[in-house]
Amino acid sequence: MKFTINRSRFIQELQTVQRAISTKTTIPILTGVKIELNQEGLNLTGSNADISIETFLAADDEKAELQINQTGTIVLQARFFSEIIRRLPENTFTLEVQENHQVLITSGAAHFTVNGLDADNYPHLPVVEEQNQLKLPVHMLTKLIGETVFSVSQHESRPILTGVHFTMSNGQLLAVATDSHRLSQRVVPIENSNNDFDIVIPGKSLVELSRSLSDEEAEVEISIMENQVLFKTPTMYFYSRLLEGNYPDTNRLIPSSFNTELTFSVPTFLAAIERASLLSHEGRNNIVRLAIADNSVILYGNSPEIGKVEEELVYEQVSGDPLEISFNPDYMKDALRAFGDMSIKIQFISAIRPFTLEPSEGDVSFIQLITPVRTN
Amino acid sequence: MKFTINRSRFIQELQTVQRAISTKTTIPILTGVKIELNQEGLNLTGSNADISIETFLAADDEKAELQINQTGTIVLQARFFSEIIRRLPENTFTLEVQENHQVLITSGAAHFTVNGLDADNYPHLPVVEEQNQLKLPVHMLTKLIGETVFSVSQHESRPILTGVHFTMSNGQLLAVATDSHRLSQRVVPIENSNNDFDIVIPGKSLVELSRSLSDEEAEVEISIMENQVLFKTPTMYFYSRLLEGNYPDTNRLIPSSFNTELTFSVPTFLAAIERASLLSHEGRNNIVRLAIADNSVILYGNSPEIGKVEEELVYEQVSGDPLEISFNPDYMKDALRAFGDMSIKIQFISAIRPFTLEPSEGDVSFIQLITPVRTN
Numbered sequence: 001m002k003f004t005i006n007r008s009r010f011i012q013e014l015q016t017v018q019r020a021i022s023t024k025t026t027i028p029i030l031t032g033v034k035i036e037l038n039q040e041g042l043n044l045t046g047s048n049a050d051i052s053i054e055t056f057l058a059a060d061d062e063k064a065e066l067q068i069n070q071t072g073t074i075v076l077q078a079r080f081f082s083e084i085i086r087r088l089p090e091n092t093f094t095l096e097v098q099e100n101h102q103v104l105i106t107s108g109a110a111h112f113t114v115n116g117l118d119a120d121n122y123p124h125l126p127v128v129e130e131q132n133q134l135k136l137p138v139h140m141l142t143k144l145i146g147e148t149v150f151s152v153s154q155h156e157s158r159p160i161l162t163g164v165h166f167t168m169s170n171g172q173l174l175a176v177a178t179d180s181h182r183l184s185q186r187v188v189p190i191e192n193s194n195n196d197f198d199i200v201i202p203g204k205s206l207v208e209l210s211r212s213l214s215d216e217e218a219e220v221e222i223s224i225m226e227n228q229v230l231f232k233t234p235t236m237y238f239y240s241r242l243l244e245g246n247y248p249d250t251n252r253l254i255p256s257s258f259n260t261e262l263t264f265s266v267p268t269f270l271a272a273i274e275r276a277s278l279l280s281h282e283g284r285n286n287i288v289r290l291a292i293a294d295n296s297v298i299l300y301g302n303s304p305e306i307g308k309v310e311e312e313l314v315y316e317q318v319s320g321d322p323l324e325i326s327f328n329p330d331y332m333k334d335a336l337r338a339f340g341d342m343s344i345k346i347q348f349i350s351a352i353r354p355f356t357l358e359p360s361e362g363d364v365s366f367i368q369l370i371t372p373v374r375t376n
Numbered sequence: 377m378k379f380t381i382n383r384s385r386f387i388q389e390l391q392t393v394q395r396a397i398s399t400k401t402t403i404p405i406l407t408g409v410k411i412e413l414n415q416e417g418l419n420l421t422g423s424n425a426d427i428s429i430e431t432f433l434a435a436d437d438e439k440a441e442l443q444i445n446q447t448g449t450i451v452l453q454a455r456f457f458s459e460i461i462r463r464l465p466e467n468t469f470t471l472e473v474q475e476n477h478q479v480l481i482t483s484g485a486a487h488f489t490v491n492g493l494d495a496d497n498y499p500h501l502p503v504v505e506e507q508n509q510l511k512l513p514v515h516m517l518t519k520l521i522g523e524t525v526f527s528v529s530q531h532e533s534r535p536i537l538t539g540v541h542f543t544m545s546n547g548q549l550l551a552v553a554t555d556s557h558r559l560s561q562r563v564v565p566i567e568n569s570n571n572d573f574d575i576v577i578p579g580k581s582l583v584e585l586s587r588s589l590s591d592e593e594a595e596v597e598i599s600i601m602e603n604q605v606l607f608k609t610p611t612m613y614f615y616s617r618l619l620e621g622n623y624p625d626t627n628r629l630i631p632s633s634f635n636t637e638l639t640f641s642v643p644t645f646l647a648a649i650e651r652a653s654l655l656s657h658e659g660r661n662n663i664v665r666l667a668i669a670d671n672s673v674i675l676y677g678n679s680p681e682i683g684k685v686e687e688e689l690v691y692e693q694v695s696g697d698p699l700e701i702s703f704n705p706d707y708m709k710d711a712l713r714a715f716g717d718m719s720i721k722i723q724f725i726s727a728i729r730p731f732t733l734e735p736s737e738g739d740v741s742f743i744q745l746i747t748p749v750r751t752n
Contacts, residue, residue, distance in 0.1 A: 080654065080682050087651045102683075109690070110651055114683030275463045275486055278456065306456050307478075307490030314485070 001037050001072025002096040006065040007088060007107070013055045014082050016236065017046035019208045020053040021078045027123075032075040033082075034122045035095075037068060045125070046078065051205050052125050052239040053212060065092060072097055073119040084112050126228045126239055133194060134168065134222040138213050138233070140188060141220050144175050145206045147186045147366060150334045152203035153179035163200035165247040168193060176250050177203065182331045183253060183369040184338065197224050200247050205240035212238060254356065254369060258347035260292055260320035263360045264313065265343050270336040272311050276301030277329035279309055287373045288329045292348075293322045301329070316343060316360070325351045326375045335368040377413050377448025378472040382441040383464060383483070389431045390458050392612065393422035395584045396429040397454045403499075408451040409458075410498045411471075413444060421501070422454065427581050428501050428615040429588060441468060448473055449495040460488050502604045502615055510544065510569060510598040514589050514609070517596050520551050521582045523562045523742060526710045528579035529555035539576035541623040544569060552626050553579065558707045559629060559745040560714065573600050576623050581616035588614060630732065630745060634723035636668055636696035639736045640689065641719050646712040648687050652677030653705035655685055663749045664705045668724075669698045677705070692719060692736070701727045703748045711744040 017033055025031055025048060034045040041059040045052065057064050074097050085093065088107035096104045101116040136144075145164070153161035158180075167174045173188045209231055213220065221232040224242075231238040276288040282303035289300040297315050302308035325348060335357050336344075343360040357368040393409055401407055401424060410421040417435040421428065433440055450473050461469065464483035472480045477492040512520075521540070529537035534556075543550045549564045585607055589596070597608040600618075607614040652664040658679035665676040673691050678684035701724060711733050712720075721736040733744040 077682065080658075083654050084651070084685075087647070087654060089647060089651075110648070110685065110687045112651075112655075112683060112685045115681070271463070271465060272486070275460070275465075275488075278459050278463060279488075282456075305491070306453065307488060309460075309486065309488045311486040 001035075001074060002069035002094070003037055003042070004065070004067040004069070004092055004094040005042070006063060006092055007085060007090070009057070009061070009064045010093075011082070011085060013042075013044050013057055014078075014085065016055050016212050017044045017053045018078055018082060019212055020046035020048055020051045022048045023079055025049075029075060029117055029121055030123070031077055031079070032117055032122070033078040034073065034075050034119055036073040036119070037071045039068065039071065042066060045122070047123065047125070050202055050241055051208055052237075053208075054125065054237040054239075056235050056237075069096075074101060074103060075117040075119050075122050076103060076114060077117075080114065084114070125237075126225060126230070128223050128230050129225060134173070134190065134224075135192075135219050136173075136188075136190075136222065138215060138218045138220055141231075142210045142213055144173075144186050144188060145210045147338045148175045148177040148184040149203045149206050149210075150338065151177035151179060151182050151184040151368075155179075160200060160243055160245040160247055162204075163202045163243040163247075164206055165198075165200050165250070167196075167198050169196045176247075178248075178250060178253075181328070181371050182335070183250060184335070185250070185254070185367050185369075187365045198247075199224055199229060200243040200245070201229060201240055202243055209238050209240070212236065253354065254367060255347075255349055255354065258320065258349055258356075260323045260348040261318070261345055262292060262297060262315055262348075263317040263343060263345045264297075264315040265341075266336050266339045267341055268314055270333065272299050272313055273329050273332050273336065275311065276309055277333065279303040279306055280329055282306050285373065286328055286330065287326045287375070288332075289324060289326045289375070291324045292318060294318070320348075323348055323351060325355070325372050327370055327372045331370045335370060338368065339366075377411070377450060378445035378470070379413055379418070380441070380443040380445070380468055380470040381418070382439060382468055383461060383466070385433070385437070385440045386469075387458070387461060389418075389420050389433055390454075390461065392431050392588050393420045393429045394454055394458060395588055396422035396424055396427045398424045399455055401425075405451060405493055405497055406499070407453055407455070408493055408498070409454040410449065410451050410495055412449040412495070413447045415444065415447060418442065421498070423499065423501070426578055426617055427584055428613075429584075430501065430613040430615075432611050432613075445472075450477065450479060451493040451495050451498050452479060452490065453493075456490065460490070501613075502601060502606070504599050504606050505601060509571075510549075510566065510600075511595050512549075512564075512566075512598065514591060514594050514596055516564060517607075518586045518589055520549075520562055520564060521586045523714045524551045524553040524560040525579045525582050525586075526714065527553040527555055527558050527560040527744075531555075536576055536619055536621040536623055538580075539578045539619040539623075540582055541574075541576050541626070543572075543574050545572045552623075554624075554626060554629075557704070557747050558711065559626060560711070561626070561630070561743050561745075563741045574623075575600055575605060576619040576621070577605060577616055578619055585614050585616070588612065629730070630743060631723075631725055631730065634696065634725055634732075636699045636724040637694070637721055638668060638673060638691055638724075639693040639719060639721045640673075640691040641717075642712050642715050643717055644690055646709065648675050648689055649705050649708050649712065651687065652685055653709065655679040655682055656705055658682050661749065662704055662706065663702045663751070664708075665700060665702045665751070667700045668694060670694070696724075699724055699727060701731070701748050702751045703746055707746045711746060714744065715742075 036043040042057040045054045090108040093107035103116045105112040165176045223230040279301040291298045297313040345360040348355040354371045412419040418433040421430045466484040469483035479492045481488040541552045599606040655677040667674045673689040719736040724731040730747045
């Protein structure tokens with residue numbers, strides 16, 4: 001294998017596959033990036049136990065300035081390789097595989113000779129049977145992930161809760177995440193959906209997927225296999241394993257009747273929550289208290305060592321019964337950030353029942369639920 | 377005490393004194409910032425075992441919008457206080473000391489009540505006898521620090537080497553730092569110097585001092601006391617303890633005759649050293665090798681696991697005996713960075729004797745010395 005390529009274009013591709021490469025893996029060859037050159041272009045592959053990423057750089061990509069001298073394949077230790085490429089002196093570099101998997105990297109007067117690994121020993125990526133296909137615009141997929149993935153459990157005690165539950169049925173895609181203290185749910189209408197499915201994708205995979213998708217205009221093609229899911233764009237294949245097991249039924253968790261309703265603008269409420277949580281973070285229980293009355297909404301936070309804060313909140317509308325309720329401000333912060341700059345409503349039943357957040361206008365395609373903390 | 381002040385102007389002052397405040401101190405009151413308000417303006421003080429910083433914000437500072445309602449003094453836990461101030465909703469805030477050292481902080485609808493400490497228990501700063509005074513432009517002092525402080529020892533085995541040695545005599549200020557593997561030395565002519573002195577200032581103090589000095593045009597007034605040094609600007613007093621003990625005689629270390637001389641531009645040489653050190657960092661000995669011949673200068677780096685690099689360097693001039701010499705590339709990087717974008721010369725005696733770096737033109741007011749590594 002021998003080729004010359006534009007350095008910064010190559011670094012872009014390398015960064016993408018590096019998301020899948022861990023330095024901590026127990027399988028040495030997986031610390032490497034697989035480089036494969038054929039007449040169509042250059043493929044880079046990175047993989048770990050959970051995800052695999054393969055990028056494709058076409059031979060006629062203008063920015064890549066790719067010159068193919070000889071096709072072939074090699075695996076190079078990813079971290080070093082990337083540091084070397086970053087520090088090369090010229091805008092392009094030449095990579096040539098020599099004897100015994102030695103690789104010569106040349107740029108200007110700098111000559112690196114690094115030890116490569118036989119690409120024959122690199123694990124094969126899952127074979128994709130084209131079934132259960134679904135197409136989504138990239139921006140819709142990344143929004144869906146951003147609105148739900150923060151609610152997945154961070155603990156392995158119930159592994160199934162570390163993923164986001166995707167269900168496709170009746171022309172609707174439902175995404176749900178919960179760590180059993182809070183829940184996020186988004187519904188997206190899907191046109192031309194072929195097959196129904198019910199899968200759980202690890203939250204960490206979705207975070208990496210979101211970061212790897214850059215082209216806001218493009219579409220992602222999603223293929224679901226027995227224990228894998230593949231996200232396909234014109235320049236990238238992103239594989240993730242699926243979580244095994246039954247996801248709990250979350251439908252029954254979302255209440256349908258309420259006694260108190262509060263409408264407000266997200267940014268001002270979020271800023272107040274952030275202030276109150278400064279003190280609650282120091283307390284033994286990380287909680288803040290919200291007191292809702294006919295004509296005032298007051299937020300309280302305190303820490304015995306440091307002090308206390310109280311703030312009268314600016315709201316748009318309040319109705320129903322007066323209420324005092326305590327909750328973890330970090331759950332509230334995550335939930336509010338997922339809405340962004342808009343007006344939302346919170347609906348409460350009582351101080352001990354979960355409450356919901358949704359946009360104050362429009363249909364209920366996005367809902368978040370937080371369980372309060374009992375204080376007595 | 378009660379005052380109202382512009383939030384961002386106050387945060388600036390707080391950031392400066394926070395450089396002296398450690399959260400790890402065993403003396404609880406030193407985790408606090410001392411706030412003192414009198415008719416002239418507002419003083420903030422932070423202190424730890426090594427340095428103390430006092431800032432002064434004049435009552436007539438326009439950006440501060442200071443309204444003095446009642447003078448007084450209090451100590452507030454610095455980390456929380458600063459986080460609270462940062463998150464307040466309005467451009468100004470009001471701080472009022474209430475009963476039992478409780479402090480009410482108000483901004484818009486947000487009301488914080490935090491526990492303060494009696495300022496009478498805050499340690500007194502050293503009393504400055506106005507002796508051994510010296511005036512330096514800020515830009516000259518920060519340059520002097522930047523050119524030497526990286527060579528101080530990071531180990532406490534010889535505490536005196538963790539400081540920079542400043543000697544004032546014959547109208548010249550000499551600053552020297554060495555960790556016994558490399559040395560940095562700068563000479564600055566001083567006009568109107570009153571007294572000679574010989575002190576060692578901790579490297580860490582100098583780094584914080586450098587960061588605290590912002591006004592490039594201003595002058596710093598330096599006062600030296602028995603075991604303290606004070607750096608005074610119109611808006612800040614910066615105290616540091618001095619290191620006790622005798623600094624080694626470093627004059628005899630700098631050689632005066634050479635057998636090989638190499639002249640080059642710093643940025644290209646630095647980039648090559650950075651490439652070579654990528655591999656040397658992985659080896660057991662962190663060394664690179666420089667081979668100087670009549671008509672070529674080649675830099676080598678290698679790591680048995682990863683690979684090797686060689687690069688023919690672009691130089692301006694080479695003269696004297698051919699030489700192969702090995703050294704720690706990190707020392708070379710630090711030294712080169714201290715020169716910036718200029719042309720410098722390296723002068724060698726032999727592969728086992730320290731070599732020196734200095735600007736290729738001008739007087740020898742700045743010199744750096746690196747001890748090579750014997751490879752056989």
